[in-house]
Amino acid sequence: ALPTRSVVAAGGTLADETAETDQLLETVEGGGSLENAISVTVDNCSDQLATLVRVVVSDRTGLLAEMSAVLSGLGLSVLSATVSTDEATGSAANSFLVVEHGRKVVGRSRLAAIEQRMHDWARSGWLRQGIQRLIDR
16 A cells, blocks of 8 residues: 555644654655655645645656646646755655635535545556656666
């Protein structure tokens, strides 16, 4: 099974988001692989006007464009995006403020659908990368 970490919050706070990301990075520091690990947080509490989608995955060329396309494919508008990379672990923390029809995303099922789609996207990306490595041999 792939190491995954996700939180979907419709209310309250996500004080443990940093701890979850730290856990993911500890996996790498302990000799685990970030290549197949993903941390997804979908949060309606951090911003008054938009929903925060935060994804930590292994860094690669085109990552921000791919994630933006996934969010757009869900009918979401990206208001802003920030990326922070860690060369030591090869990870990229990507944060998006998104809206749907000009407002925060509403409903637990819709928030969960965003989280699930980001996981599905990550898994399909790893599959494509693995196939490409076999072809390149």
